[in-house]
Amino acid sequence: MPGLFRRVDSRVEIPLSLQLYCVHDTWTYPCTPEVPVLLVSPETIDELCPPERRTGVDPRHADRLRELMDAMAKKVIEREWRERERAWRRELERFWEDVKKYEEPYAVWGLFLESCEPLGVRGPAILLCPERIRAAAEEAEVLETEAAFKRLLRATLVHEQTHAYTWRESRGAAYKAYRDASFRVLEEFIAQYTAWAHLxxxxxxxxxxxxxxxxxxxxxxxxxxxxxxxxxxxxxTIAYLWSNALRGTPPSTRLEELLIRYLSHAPRWHVLDQLLLGMGRLDLRHAVREVAYALLKAVL
Incomplete structure (x- = not known):
């Protein structure tokens, strides 16, 4: 049967009309049309998913993370003002080391892989697990199941296509950096925000x-x-600038200048300002740590 998706071993069949709905009017599909989308079972996606791509900060530890952040702030404030910048950097590094203690594995709905040879794909591939997406749609109890499934399928695909885009645009750097919790937070922020923007x-x-x-x-x-x-x-804009920063190319082209100017003149938000500043820094690692910290703090 012709279509955009290839069913491997998923028990759920996605009709062509739904496949087209998932990619219609997105910026992610035109940027990644060569990346195949494979429909797989829960068993297959778990088998192929690298450990670092199914590990996240468990919300059950939110209280402990708040305590860590409060303790950090107290330590920095107690320092002489001249020493606060250095103290903040030290505490920030310790915080991201501590975050590892609160990571737990979870069941993924979708997955981007830079290589998927076990399923006959030599290059990158996106795996979707319709069974898990349908289960999440039923559990949410927001919309009728089929309506919810349709939207979550689109969101999951757009999310994974965003990962595919940052992988390609960063020449693989985004995929490698994902092992670092702070880089993962920022990458998932971009991917999930992009998914939300397309619903x-x-x-x-x-x-x-x-x-x-x-x-x-x-x-x-x-x-x-x-x-x-x-x-x-x-x-x-954020995905493009993020990918180029990871690749080690600070904004220099006319397109990048225009994109930065667009974000700079849009309604302002401190975290976005920090992200923009970080794009031109040599110390990208510290910039990412600061932005990821702010993003995480905003949802605790």
Missing amino acids: DKGGRVLLARCSTRQPLEYRTWRFMTIIGYPHRLTSF
Whole structure:
């Protein structure tokens, strides 16, 4: 049967009309049309998923993370003002080391892999697990099951296509950096915000409900909802600049200058300002740590 998706061993068949709905009017599909989408069972996606791509900050540890953040702030404030910048950097490194203690494995709905040879794909591939997406749609109890499934399938695909885009645009750097918790938080913020930006109002409510059962990284997009951005353009802009920063190319081209100017003149938000500043820094690692910290703090 012709279509955009290939069913491997999933027991759920996705009709062509639904496949087209999932990619229609997105910026992610035109940027990644060569990446195949495979429909797989829960067993297959678990077998092929690398450990670091199914590990996240468990929301059950939110109270402990708040305590760590409060303790950090207290230690920094107690320092002489001249020493605070250095103290903040030290405490921030310790915080991200401590975050590892609160990571737990979770069941993924979708997965981007830079290579998927076990399923006959030499290059990158996106795996979707319709069984898990349908189960999440039923559990959310926001919309009728089929309506919820349709929207979550689109959101999951757009999310994974965003990972595919940052992988390609960063020449693989985004995929490698994912092992670092702070880079993972920022990457998931971009991917989930992009997914949210491509949903209608019912889908956006649904995604918010589902995020309450997901790792904290999947909640960090929420603060963007209070800003009146053109969200699809903004999500592309952030993904593009993020990918190029990871590749080690500070904004230099005319396109990048225009994109930065666009974000700079849009309604302002401190975290986005920090992200933009970080794009031109040599110390990208510290910039990412600061932004990821702010994103995580915003959802605790």
